[in-house]
Amino acid sequence: QQQVKQSPQSLIVQKGGISIIxxxxxxxxxxxxxxYQQFPGKGPALLIAIRPDVxxxxxxxxxxxxxxxxxxxxxxxxxxxxxxxxxYFCAASGAGSYQLTxxxxxxLSVIP
Amino acid sequence: xxxxxxxxxxLIKTRGQQxxxxxxxxxxxxxxxxxxxxxxxxxxxxxxxxxxxxxxxGNFPGRFSGRQFSNSRSEMNVSTLELGDSALYLCASSLxxxxxxxxxxxxxxxxxTVT
Numbered sequence: 001q002q003q004v005k006q007s008p009q010s011l012i013v014q015k016g017g018i019s020i021i022x023x024x025x026x027x028x029x030x031x032x033x034x035x036y037q038q039f040p041g042k043g044p045a046l047l048i049a050i051r052p053d054v055x056x057x058x059x060x061x062x063x064x065x066x067x068x069x070x071x072x073x074x075x076x077x078x079x080x081x082x083x084x085x086x087x088y089f090c091a092a093s094g095a096g097s098y099q100l101t102x103x104x105x106x107x108l109s110v111i112p
Numbered sequence: 113x114x115x116x117x118x119x120x121x122x123l124i125k126t127r128g129q130q131x132x133x134x135x136x137x138x139x140x141x142x143x144x145x146x147x148x149x150x151x152x153x154x155x156x157x158x159x160x161x162x163x164x165x166x167x168x169x170g171n172f173p174g175r176f177s178g179r180q181f182s183n184s185r186s187e188m189n190v191s192t193l194e195l196g197d198s199a200l201y202l203c204a205s206s207l208x209x210x211x212x213x214x215x216x217x218x219x220x221x222x223x224x225t226v227t
Contacts, residue, residue: 043220046216095212096209096210097168097211098167099145099157104154105155
């Protein structure tokens, strides 16, 4: 079954702290792993994505770590800010497909 | 550049009715995908259209259908509505060469409530 398991369901982090969200996948055919950020009343927006040929990708305060052998990947948000408070979804697909399999989401709250 | 536009934003329908949702992609985008978002099941892929052809379909019953027009605009239809169809329906557009090459851009969705 093509599942992506995401944890934790919710996360509370102090301003300036590091937020870490983890995902695990089963289908070894997946070769594209994006993270989406969703604010209430809005659609998901692509935050950062990684392909399995690299183990880490960094864009500003956001970093994806990827472990192909363990079939796991994670999102790290450095220096978390109240404006980062949103729901984060990991996803996976074949790079040539638009059939993304999403995790169930993590609601992040960054408190001042 | 205008984003993905979905209309209407909110809909209330009764069980047994049918509904049509509309999506206008970003200019130049030829692929349109539809996703259903619910609190219980999360985001689930419905189908994807490219150049008026359905390229991929998710695991949903035949009551869910869609189409794409020559200007890349897309509609999805749900017939014989059930209470469980209450959800946020999201449309996403892209250039069409796969999510790894041209990422999905989501609209803000249509909130469907079935009573």
